[in-house]
Amino acid sequence: MTTHRFAPAQYYNVLGTMPAALHIASGDTVITETIDAGGHDKDRVKRAPGPNPMNGPIHVEGAKPGDALRVEIVRMTPVSATGWTRSVFAANVVEPEAVRTLPPGESTTWLIDRQALTTRLEYPPTGLEHFTLPLEPMIGCFGVAPSLGQAISTATSGEYGGNMDYRLFGPGTTVWFPVSVEGALFFLGDCHAVQGDGEIVGTGIETCFEVEVRLTVEKAKKLVWPRGETTDAIFAVGNARPLDQALQHATTEMLNWLGQDYGLDATAASHLLGQVVRYDVGNVFDPAYTMACRVAKKWLPPR
Structure with a gap:
């Protein structure tokens, strides 16, 4: 088994049947550094447009329609000193009458302590002066190319995966995706330092990670959804x-x-x-x- 260090030359805002940026064997490990949901790298340099630019696609040898791609999330290491969130609820998670009472939304900076593995608001509002959270890394958006040659926005999700923002998609978790195209064509990005259930402010704490995953083909594994x-x-x-x-x-x-x-x-x-x-x-x-x-x-x- 081989470990590959993958530095993308370009990023994608869709999951689809794109030319492979990397070819690997089943069972190989890939280490790659992601950019944040807005397209900024760890130094806050804009590398791609949003939403949720993806690293990839990675072609896994032997993967064919009807198989499954097993993705083991081995490690997620924070590489940025900051992250960001939106500051107020998304309009669709409160009653319509309450939307009028919400303040204008804006981007809020969080400071990330990469030694202590904690994060806190740079300018906390009253009552949250001592609000410090342990990091709980997770991948917000990842998956494989959809069927039928589709290219589907990283703003949404489907059978192939995509922008699911589920808190258990973190280190130590194994995920299976149904393969619809030869090579599976695996994408990942949009990593969060912390996020509550539902992503109810429209973001997690958006930041950059070095992510290590192991990708393995499982033949004729019957699944429809991840x-x-x-x-x-x-x-x-x-x-x-x-x-x-x-x-x-x-x-x-x-x-x-x-x-x-x-x-x-x-x-x-x-x-x-x-x-x-x-x-x-x-x-x-x-x-x-x-x-x-x-x-x-x-x-x-x-x-």
Whole structure:
């Protein structure tokens, strides 16, 4: 297995069937430095337009439609001393009458301590003078090329992944994406230092990371929507609007997974999920919303 250091020559604001910037073998590791959601690098130099410019695409040898690409998020190391967020709620996450009472939104700077691995507001408002958060790195936008030759904006998401902004997409998590084109064509970017559920201000703490991922082809693995695994849970992700449709996609993908890998029929899966399922909200700001259907491993039968 080989480790590749990938420095993009250009960035993309779509996930699509673009010429590969890097070819690797299945099981290889890639280390790459991302720019932020607005297109700025770690030195605040503008490198690309927003939204969410992606590194890639990376062609993984042997990946073909019907396979899955396993993405192990090995490491995310902050490389910038600052990050930024929007300062007020997105209009769609509060009642319409409340929108009129919100102050004008603006960009707010956060200071990142890369030794202590914490962050705080540069100019905190009253009441948040001592508000310091531990870093919880996550990848906001990543995935593979969609089917049918589509090129889909990094502002949204679908079966291929995209701008899901789900907090568990961080170091130690393994993610599977359904492959729709030869080589999979993997993209990633839009990393956050911290983010609450839903990305309800329209951003996480947007900043730059050095990201290390391991990319492996799994042949003939039947999935429609992204799946993931952490140390103590498995989860399936659905992306759609309205929110109930995203939940339906996530639940159906989990139902299929429990049948394929754990031998549970629909009745058994219903008993299990009915009592122990947890639903996590990913993005509720962008055109497609994200829901994750999550089950703790302690409740799963042995494989």
